[in-house]
Amino acid sequence: MSSKSHATLRYTSMRATIFLGCLLVAVLLGHFGVIPVAGAAGYVFLVLLAGLVSAPLSYVLLSKQRDEMSAQIEAKVSGLRSRTAQRIAGQNAEEDAADDAARAATAQQN
Numbered sequence: 001m002s003s004k005s006h007a008t009l010r011y012t013s014m015r016a017t018i019f020l021g022c023l024l025v026a027v028l029l030g031h032f033g034v035i036p037v038a039g040a041a042g043y044v045f046l047v048l049l050a051g052l053v054s055a056p057l058s059y060v061l062l063s064k065q066r067d068e069m070s071a072q073i074e075a076k077v078s079g080l081r082s083r084t085a086q087r088i089a090g091q092n093a094e095e096d097a098a099d100d101a102a103r104a105a106t107a108q109q110n
Contacts, residue, residue, distance in 0.1 A: 011068070011069045
């Protein structure tokens with residue numbers, strides 16, 4: 001199986017891992033009092049902080065995986081467009097043939 005066949009799954013799992021790592025660090029910092037945590041709102045703040053820190057880390061660290069995922073998605077979309085264009089061309093050819101047959105039948109009656 002190709003290494004790029006699961007690029008989206010790989011990117012998503014690595015992105016989630018970075019987020020969870022940042023969340024773990026934030027929770028530990030909150031637990032040891034480095035970051036003040038007061039009640040449930042404090043834990044929501046820690047989750048938001050982990051998201052804020054993990055976003056640029058993911059952007060920098062996962063650029064190769066993001067490019068592979070983008071190429072995989074682009075290939076699937078172009079394949080879908082190609083099949084759709086072929087299907088539409090076939091339908092247009094059928095309609096043109098039916099239209100030509102109807103015109104020929106009308107011309108023979110007149």
